[in-house]
Amino acid sequence: MPRFSANLSMLFQEHPFLERFAAAARAGFCAVEFQFPYDWPAGDVARAAREAGVDVVLFNFPAGDWAGGERGLGCLPGREAEFRAGVARAIDYARALGCPRINCLAGLAPSGETAEHLAETLIDNLRHAADACAPHGIAVLLEAINTRDVPGFFVDRSTRAAELVAAAGRGNLFIQYDLYHAQVMEGDLANTLARLLPQIGHIQFADNPGRGEPGSGEINFPWLFAELDRLGYTGWVGAEYRPRGADTESGLGWLRA
Numbered sequence: 001m002p003r004f005s006a007n008l009s010m011l012f013q014e015h016p017f018l019e020r021f022a023a024a025a026r027a028g029f030c031a032v033e034f035q036f037p038y039d040w041p042a043g044d045v046a047r048a049a050r051e052a053g054v055d056v057v058l059f060n061f062p063a064g065d066w067a068g069g070e071r072g073l074g075c076l077p078g079r080e081a082e083f084r085a086g087v088a089r090a091i092d093y094a095r096a097l098g099c100p101r102i103n104c105l106a107g108l109a110p111s112g113e114t115a116e117h118l119a120e121t122l123i124d125n126l127r128h129a130a131d132a133c134a135p136h137g138i139a140v141l142l143e144a145i146n147t148r149d150v151p152g153f154f155v156d157r158s159t160r161a162a163e164l165v166a167a168a169g170r171g172n173l174f175i176q177y178d179l180y181h182a183q184v185m186e187g188d189l190a191n192t193l194a195r196l197l198p199q200i201g202h203i204q205f206a207d208n209p210g211r212g213e214p215g216s217g218e219i220n221f222p223w224l225f226a227e228l229d230r231l232g233y234t235g236w237v238g239a240e241y242r243p244r245g246a247d248t249e250s251g252l253g254w255l256r257a
């Protein structure tokens with residue numbers, strides 16, 4: 001079976017953030033990931049991970065005014081300085097946490113800009129992020145997000161993410177393949193995984209519809225997890241779903257199986 005990490009922005013929300021690390025360890029996870037650690041000092045986050053005995057394997061670059069509706073800075077012309085400051089901040093956190101990869105959110109396509117200009121901006125920003133991260137041994141990822149949940153997200157298909165990553169042309173740049181977003185937008189998960197595998201630096205999952213745990217929807221997760229092994233994928237697979245029950249533990253049947 002693949003190596004699973006618990007996404008602490010979605011799982012274990014019945015606990016305060018810094019207590020979720022120990023909750024994940026108690027549930028059997030040896031690795032965690034999360035969306036944004038920036039509300040907590042890096043030292044506190046690192047201590048929570050160390051004391052729980054879990055590795056931190058992924059988090060996101062700062063993504064703009066999230067509460068105000070922004071969903072990333074990567075493709076936004078005129079926001080490059082803010083993107084770059086976010087890259088520096090994320091690297092500080094990654095070094096404190098020993099985290100080897102950081103995900104870039106492309107953001108919502110602003111009106112009045114051509115797709116070509118947004119793609120150029122994103123590619124420049126990805127190159128900057130990859131070059132800044134490379135000396136620290138950190139990989140940079142680009143994730144496609146479905147436009148049913150996030151209307152207007154600029155990179156909405158894994159095949160497009162793969163094209164942009166290839167165009168940026170950096171050895172430490174990969175795609176983050178989220179099975180939930182891919183199922184909503186593209187389907188054909190197994191064939192797409194096989195085709196994009198060399199470019200995949202991290203995988204996440206939730207069932208569809210509803211973004212719940214495996215077994216709550218239509219995706220055949222036992223088969224797909226075995227397929228990841230058959231394909232030779234050795235990276236992390238992040239559980240990034242909204243538990244359907246009152247607590248996370250009651251939805252972990254897929255992990256026990």
Ligand SMILES: O=C(O)C(=O)[C@H](O)CO
Nearest residue numbers: 035060143145178204240
């Ligand atoms: O929403 C997702 O799938 C993510 O992985 C990002 O962290 C954005 O929240």
Ligand SMILES: [Mg+2]
Nearest residue numbers: 143178204240
């Ligand atoms: Mg995701």
